[in-house]
Amino acid sequence: MPRYALKIEYHGQGFYGWQRQNDLPTVQSALEQALAQLEPDLPSIAAAGRTDTGVHGLGQVAHCDMRKAWDPIKLKGALNYHLKPNRIVVLDCRQVDPDWHARFSAIGRDYLFRLVCRAAPVTHDAGLVWQSRHPLDADAMRAGAAFLVGNHDFTTFRSTMCQAKSPIKTLDVLDITTHDYHGGQEIRFHVKARSFLHNQVRSLVGTLERVGAGAWPPERVAEALAACDRAACGPVCPPDGLYLEHVRYEQDVFSWP
Amino acid sequence: MPRYALKIEYHGQGFYGWQRQNDLPTVQSALEQALAQLEPDLPSIAAAGRTDTGVHGLGQVAHCDMRKAWDPIKLKGALNYHLKPNRIVVLDCRQVDPDWHARFSAIGRDYLFRLVCRAAPVTHDAGLVWQSRHPLDADAMRAGAAFLVGNHDFTTFRSTMCQAKSPIKTLDVLDITTHDYHGGQEIRFHVKARSFLHNQVRSLVGTLERVGAGAWPPERVAEALAACDRAACGPVCPPDGLYLEHVRYEQDVFSWP
Incomplete structure (x- = not known):
């Protein structure tokens, strides 16, 4: 599956942090719901930093694996469309090697x-x-x-x-x-x-x-x-x-x- | 009546501008309601600029006339207490001459x-x-x-x-x-x-x-x-x-x- 790195900005208020939690609004959940509008049954996404409730993102980085090959600019636009009205946006999107990992490849925060x-x-x-x-x-x-x-x-x-x-x-x-x-x-x-x-x-x-x-x-x-x-x-x-x-x-x- | 100049900051969202309008939330109404908690039946307040709906204040200036003489620092604190949870704050408060006018004395915006x-x-x-x-x-x-x-x-x-x-x-x-x-x-x-x-x-x-x-x-x-x-x-x-x-x-x- 082709892998994409996402640079993400978000307003922490209204989210119970990054990480998916049952029934609670989180940044990860909102992103995964937007991805589910594009392709069904995708794997979970991983992020460089699991920010807590109320903490903001200016340059959070995550990666997602897609079934089909997306033009990264189109993937960014489609995600931003489906992310509305959440105060979360994808600022940048790039295709990366399948062994690149938003969390484990990171060398600094x-x-x-x-x-x-x-x-x-x-x-x-x-x-x-x-x-x-x-x-x-x-x-x-x-x-x-x-x-x-x-x-x-x-x-x-x-x-x-x-x-x-x-x-x-x-x-x-x-x-x-x-x-x-x-x-x-x-x-x-x-x-x-x-x-x-x-x-x-x-x-x-x-x-x-x-x-x-x-x-x-x-x-x-x-x-x-x-x-x-x-x-x-x-x-x-x-x-x-x-x-x-x-x-x-x-x-x-x-x-x- | 002693006159006080107020320097005011506000978030324009949620207000139908500065000027009082029947039943609509405005910055002037919110300030006059806060003043009414301090003394009843005060005159209307006047501002240097009648900002429109959604326009923000960083250094709006208004004046109010009080019946009793207030310590300006206490007046500021009392207004900020009663202004909550409106996104309006009094940044500064000074006693001025009774002929000083927030709007007509202003020489620039x-x-x-x-x-x-x-x-x-x-x-x-x-x-x-x-x-x-x-x-x-x-x-x-x-x-x-x-x-x-x-x-x-x-x-x-x-x-x-x-x-x-x-x-x-x-x-x-x-x-x-x-x-x-x-x-x-x-x-x-x-x-x-x-x-x-x-x-x-x-x-x-x-x-x-x-x-x-x-x-x-x-x-x-x-x-x-x-x-x-x-x-x-x-x-x-x-x-x-x-x-x-x-x-x-x-x-x-x-x-x-």
């Missing part, structure tokens, strides 16, 4: 987290950002973040539900940038790793928010990491500001001409 | 229009941008826009419903900037004038889109303007991408310490 600091509730970005009602100290958060980059046992920063065999991961990037935001400030976390533990990004951001608020000295992040104890983690932040921004592969199939 | 060019429907920005499914030529649009800046009879670019006495206005700025957008490009129109005619910005942007698409040569904008004929206008674009960004006064009351 890039997440973006948007945190808005202002007193008044957000209006246009409701559901799209996490909001702090108080200013946060970005430099203090950067000092805390520096302890987290590298190869560590991230037991403190993973959900007790996490099914990964090992808590040891390499965090390649945890950059914090500040941006103008109407009536306040936006803080963006750029987080990159080969792979992540369950709730790892939200655990890291929720902990660093405590540092930015002055409730934690930056060094307490290092102590929490060294404790290898979930109880040492700061509050896990909500999913609203979290975006799976990009998935990296040895060869970027979407950049092929 | 700045509008922003967001136009996204990409094939796939937008997900996160649905209702917040106008979308073109095709790329547009920003330089051609700039060439067309150049004919519109200055003092002109804008009869071509105003709604037949417009109640302004004169169609002659001075357009101070019509700048076009381009920005990265996920899987496409965003084109922003920055439009500034002392005041605008009804539907003027949407008439200008809808016409310039025709230039960007190559359907109109830039010079046709000059011809349309000179015709002083509504029938010479391009299509009026939808309200989704339009934001009242800022209102200018001789003295910026919101910058007072």
